[in-house]
Amino acid sequence: MRIKSSLLPKGILALVTLFLLVCFISRAIAGDIQNKLVAESTIEQVMKRGVLKVGMSTFVPWAMNDKNGQLVGFEIDVAKRLATDLGVKVEFIPTKWAGIIPALLTGKFDVIIGGMGIRPDRNQKVNFSIPYDYTGQAIVAHKQLAAGFKTIEDFNRPEVTIAARLGSTSVAAAKKFMPKAKLTLFDDESQAYLEVINGKAHAMVGSAPTPAFQALKYPETLFIPIEGTFTKEPNGFAVRKGDYDTINYFNNWITVVAAEGWLQEIKHYWFETKDWESSIQ
Secondary structure (H helix, E strand, O other), rough: OOOOOHHHOHHHHHHHHHHHHEEEHHHHHHHHHHHHHHHHHHHHHHHHOOEEEEEOOOOOOOOEEOOOOEOHHHHHHHHHHHHHHOOOEEEEOOOOOOHHHHHHHHOOOOOOOOOOOOHHHHHHHEEEEOEEEEEEEEEEOOOOOOOOOOOOOOOOOOOOOOEEEEOHHHHHHHHOOOOOOOOEEEOHHHHHHHHHHHOOOOOEEEEEEHHHHHHHHHOOOOOOOOOOOOOEEOOOOOOEOOHHHHHHHHHHHHHHHHHHOOOHHHHHOOOOOOOOHEEEO
């Protein structure tokens, strides 16, 4: 039943008119805000630009240079496939791991795809996608300095020196499981391994399978005291906070390529075979 405006008191009619006007304006403002958020999202900017800028750091076998100086590795394949599916080019921006989140926040690149573990402290600064991979920490040790070491507790001593990469989840793992040991940190993972190889540290804590690769590469000097990993960590894409459209796209993309089996295929190639080793510098 329709109520004639002439039957309403003037005061009520004014309130109804004001209410309808406010609703109309609110919907218009909400629509403008929604359109602005969409236009300013990272994924929209990438599409307009035609280039996906990826922040990463080199470490085997996630990202490394081949003999021609080209970047290859698990994360490189992931980023290339993501860019292809977006219909854009990919630009890799190598960045020191300790400064990679600040670089993302200042807009140096669009996303971090670099084996970054999803952690609550990092989540306070960035938003993470759902996990696209799971890794764990492993340990490789110097044969003479760590002779007879067979457990994590063997390394949890004040006289033991552990090397790790600055800003990595390896640092948190070493502090948690070997709090009594002396921890020496390095900007580059290769420097940390070199510290052990040169006998200046008892062991290096790093993301598997790199410690095992190092033991195979330097069998006269290094060994694996503990088989497998002693942690399990989910890895995700990191983006600037508040960008929900981009996170939504990344989550759906990860779901699709995981269901295809593609992620498992490239994970097997880079982490469970050495078919790629001859192409690396």
